[in-house]
Amino acid sequence: MDYFSISKLHVALGGCSILKGIDFEVKKGELVSLLGPSGCGKSTLLKTTAGLIAPEQGEIHINAIRVNNVPPEKRGAVIVFQDLRLFPHLNVAENIEFGLKMKGIQKEERCATVTRMLDKVGLSGYEKRKIHELSGGQQQRVALARALAGKPELLLLDEPFSSLDNHLRQKMRELVLALHRELNLTTVLVTHDQEEALMLSDRVAVMLNGQIVQFDTPKNIYEFPSSPEVADYFGDMNYIEGTVKNGCFTGPAPLLPERLEVPLEDGDYLLMIKPHLIRLRKEPGPWNVTSVGYLGGRSQLRVSCDRTALRFVSNGDIGITAGDAVAIDIDYRKGIFYKK
Numbered sequence: 001m002d003y004f005s006i007s008k009l010h011v012a013l014g015g016c017s018i019l020k021g022i023d024f025e026v027k028k029g030e031l032v033s034l035l036g037p038s039g040c041g042k043s044t045l046l047k048t049t050a051g052l053i054a055p056e057q058g059e060i061h062i063n064a065i066r067v068n069n070v071p072p073e074k075r076g077a078v079i080v081f082q083d084l085r086l087f088p089h090l091n092v093a094e095n096i097e098f099g100l101k102m103k104g105i106q107k108e109e110r111c112a113t114v115t116r117m118l119d120k121v122g123l124s125g126y127e128k129r130k131i132h133e134l135s136g137g138q139q140q141r142v143a144l145a146r147a148l149a150g151k152p153e154l155l156l157l158d159e160p161f162s163s164l165d166n167h168l169r170q171k172m173r174e175l176v177l178a179l180h181r182e183l184n185l186t187t188v189l190v191t192h193d194q195e196e197a198l199m200l201s202d203r204v205a206v207m208l209n210g211q212i213v214q215f216d217t218p219k220n221i222y223e224f225p226s227s228p229e230v231a232d233y234f235g236d237m238n239y240i241e242g243t244v245k246n247g248c249f250t251g252p253a254p255l256l257p258e259r260l261e262v263p264l265e266d267g268d269y270l271l272m273i274k275p276h277l278i279r280l281r282k283e284p285g286p287w288n289v290t291s292v293g294y295l296g297g298r299s300q301l302r303v304s305c306d307r308t309a310l311r312f313v314s315n316g317d318i319g320i321t322a323g324d325a326v327a328i329d330i331d332y333r334k335g336i337f338y339k340k
């Protein structure tokens, strides 16, 4: 059952249309990532959900209640921002209990919650520390503890790990995933890190220019991107332009096998070939190697032939340098066609 849903959401900021008709639904207990380039409207979507921005149009439901007119603190949702927004003049315990104090919860219960939350985020004993006496990773944990202290059911995370180094980032991802499961949260994570979205999420919503352009499982998003724009968001893909006529795709020779039969209607298409579908054959061929980049045990190759350029990675010591003429194999059967 959907725990959180948005329909036909339009948001304008400073006279510009930012969210352009978003439909989005998240099931109870799901962790969904909102993935998209800078400026596409991810934070705006979270802030609108949390009640910090009022939409022009559209409906927002949380736990079967229409919350358009419900104030932020009563929506059962909490948002953790990239800059954390901890209170610098309060210590760790005071930060965590702040929201509870506002709600009039008694001291004893507040202390018990602080102890429990610090234990959950691995910071037991840090109650009296000042915020500036904490590392970046510890501050993230405090922000998470503060967000979860009020027992929200919908956790909205706005790129909370982006300032951390790789190691800490990984640790925070694991912590969020563990808390998400243990506390039976419904979580929406904003990120522009493809790997993070694919690793952590039950489903990924790809946002481009104020719209959700694909919403599916990580595997489906990666394997079957709905458009070249979505595909490109997961790395540089290769494209071969061509035409389908009578069930046969033809394009630039010597790129394609003689007959590439496809169950598609006639028209112009782009055939997308992911880099891993291309293999180097160690023999002379029609492809000119334009660059070789060493990646440590692997090399990234760029090759071109006529007006087509391809990029792929080859394992091991390939013994090839720019300027060589090589042959390649392409697994066309796994390519994806997009109508132009």
Ligand SMILES: Nc1ncnc2c1ncn2[C@@H]1O[C@H](COP(=O)(O)OP(=O)(O)OP(=O)(O)O)[C@@H](O)[C@H]1O
Residues within 6 Å of the ligand: 013, 014, 016, 018, 036, 037, 038, 039, 040, 041, 042, 043, 044, 045, 192
């Ligand atoms: N208060 C505002 N007034 C006018 N425009 C705004 C305001 N806040 C955000 N915007 C614009 O709305 C667009 C979407 O911003 P938003 O922060 O939602 O993007 P985002 O996808 O979260 O980006 P990022 O990944 O960089 O955080 C941007 O073009 C931004 O400049």
